[in-house]
Amino acid sequence: MELHIVGTNAITYPAMHVWDWRVASYLFLGGLSGGLMIMSAVNYIRPKNGQNADTLNAWKIPVLIPILLTIGLIFLNLDLERKLHAFWFYLTFKPVSPMSWGAWIVLIIYPLLIAYALAALPDNITRTIKYPTIRNWADALKPHLLKLAKVNIIAGVLLAIYTGILLSSLVARPLWNSPILPVLFLTSGMSTGAALMIILAKTKEMKLFFTKIDIWLIMAELLILVLMFYGHYVGDAVHQQAIAPFFSTSHEFFPYFLSIVVLGICLPLAVVLKFLEVTGEHTEELTTSSLLMMNFSALLVLVGGAVIRFALVYAGQLSGYSSYL
Amino acid sequence: MPRYVMVIDQSRCIGCMSCVVACKRENDVPPEQYRTRVVEMVRGEFPRLRTEMRSELCNHCDDPPCVHICPTGASHQEKDGTVQIDRRKCVGCKACITACPYDVRYINEEHGYADKCSFCQHRLKEGKEPACVATCVGRSRIFGDLDDPNSEVSQLLRENSWRVLKPEVGTKPHVYYINQFPRKS
Numbered sequence: 001m002e003l004h005i006v007g008t009n010a011i012t013y014p015a016m017h018v019w020d021w022r023v024a025s026y027l028f029l030g031g032l033s034g035g036l037m038i039m040s041a042v043n044y045i046r047p048k049n050g051q052n053a054d055t056l057n058a059w060k061i062p063v064l065i066p067i068l069l070t071i072g073l074i075f076l077n078l079d080l081e082r083k084l085h086a087f088w089f090y091l092t093f094k095p096v097s098p099m100s101w102g103a104w105i106v107l108i109i110y111p112l113l114i115a116y117a118l119a120a121l122p123d124n125i126t127r128t129i130k131y132p133t134i135r136n137w138a139d140a141l142k143p144h145l146l147k148l149a150k151v152n153i154i155a156g157v158l159l160a161i162y163t164g165i166l167l168s169s170l171v172a173r174p175l176w177n178s179p180i181l182p183v184l185f186l187t188s189g190m191s192t193g194a195a196l197m198i199i200l201a202k203t204k205e206m207k208l209f210f211t212k213i214d215i216w217l218i219m220a221e222l223l224i225l226v227l228m229f230y231g232h233y234v235g236d237a238v239h240q241q242a243i244a245p246f247f248s249t250s251h252e253f254f255p256y257f258l259s260i261v262v263l264g265i266c267l268p269l270a271v272v273l274k275f276l277e278v279t280g281e282h283t284e285e286l287t288t289s290s291l292l293m294m295n296f297s298a299l300l301v302l303v304g305g306a307v308i309r310f311a312l313v314y315a316g317q318l319s320g321y322s323s324y325l
Numbered sequence: 326m327p328r329y330v331m332v333i334d335q336s337r338c339i340g341c342m343s344c345v346v347a348c349k350r351e352n353d354v355p356p357e358q359y360r361t362r363v364v365e366m367v368r369g370e371f372p373r374l375r376t377e378m379r380s381e382l383c384n385h386c387d388d389p390p391c392v393h394i395c396p397t398g399a400s401h402q403e404k405d406g407t408v409q410i411d412r413r414k415c416v417g418c419k420a421c422i423t424a425c426p427y428d429v430r431y432i433n434e435e436h437g438y439a440d441k442c443s444f445c446q447h448r449l450k451e452g453k454e455p456a457c458v459a460t461c462v463g464r465s466r467i468f469g470d471l472d473d474p475n476s477e478v479s480q481l482l483r484e485n486s487w488r489v490l491k492p493e494v495g496t497k498p499h500v501y502y503i504n505q506f507p508r509k510s
Binding site for chain 2: 099166170171
């Protein structure tokens with residue numbers, strides 16, 4: 001069969017690339033922020049067995065989350081073709097539009113993140129704040145840190161999952177149109193959040209705690225990833241075609257094939273390294289080689305999380321119903 | 326209130342592309358961008374080939390995914406069933422482009438808003454047909470009110486075998502195709 005297309009629109013047909021690295025970066029940073037919100041809250045809420053679990057360092061994470069989310073939103077804003085019209089997001093609420101939900105979720109999450117960051121600031125840092133209003137707010141919020149942490153878990157889940165819901169709601173893109181995609185994004189977001197907690201943590205106890213959590217999250221992520229591809233494989237022709245780029249070695253689809261190879265190496269390798277970390281014996285203070293291994297395995301998880309977002313954003317736009325008229 | 330639909334009689338299309346040109350001129354569509362297109366699909370094995378000419382445009386769906394996904398309400402459905410874009414509200418997020426199973430939307434490269442066929446809404450308000458319909462030399466494109474049983478579109482759909490594009494996505498399109506190759510009885 002031969003197909004000629006005449007008078008077509010080069011942007012929308014037959015290949016459509018309207019969302020690029022800026023959206024993929026936002027999805028990654030949004031998921032990472034959501035994951036960090038959950039993991040940082042878990043760190044505050046969990047029983048510490050009498051230990052002061054890294055309180056000297058833990059406050060940096062609630063401060064980091066709004067910074068990461070802001071960078072992600074800057075990327076998202078860069079993707080908007082009419083940036084000055086962005087205020088329309090907040091003059092409308094569309095209950096059936098996941099993107100409208102996302103805009104409002106971000107608006108609600110920001111004050112929560114600021115309150116959480118202020119509440120988490122230790123006294124010695126609060127005292128250095130020049131502005132008395134902010135200092136007073138930090139002092140007033142400090143007793144509510146645990147409550148804020150609990151709310152952050154819910155908000156973090158919403159933030160990490162909604163990006164997946166947004167993509168999965170698009171019936172026109174068969175690769176995204178899967179109910180398991182939001183679960184994948186949530187798991188991946190939590191896993192990358194745990195990985196960053198491991199990198200930023202100073203104490204052995206905190207590093208090992210999040211390493212244990214991350215092992216389960218990566219294994220769940222791998223299982224969900226396999227199930228997502230399986231779901232498409234046993235689906236109809238458009239869904240089978242949607243995953244074809246990932247299993248094609250042709251020049252055109254090489255980046256997608258490479259992404260599967262990278263994921264197939266990074267995530268299992270991270271699980272093995274983390275397993276060695278938690279089962280190995282450690283001295284009172286972590287040795288340089290242990291630290292390197294922990295940070296390296298956490299870095300693998302972060303790379304895996306980014307690869308998932310980039311590969312799915314680009315490959316999803318290759319998938320469609322155009323060839324099946 | 327009318328319910329506007331377009332019927333495309335594929336057997337009458339000669340692939341002259343005058344609809345594409347008329348649309349671009351009428352709606353000031355930027356170069357390299359199109360609101361409508363004519364897909365020429367050749368099927369079969371040489372020398373037993375047959376060509377399908379298929380005009381494609383916004384299907385003004387009854388259940389439009391572009392309207393559902395639009396976060397600002399810029400993409401909306403009018404009472405006459407057409408799907409329109411309020412350019413003032415469009416932020417250029419491109420969600421509607423990814424949501425459209427027919428790949429008929431684009432970002433207007435000169436102004437940044439999402440754009441597509443409007444069934445020439447400005448002409449409808451003046452009681453005229455869309456530009457592509459008015460210019461179609463083979464009368465392949467027919468436009469009218471489906472709620473009027475005496476309209477040409479209603480009669481054509483009653484008397485002919487027709488299909489819509491991608492019915493499996495559940496969008497309930499308002500562009501109907503009278504089959505180019507009806508089964509011989």
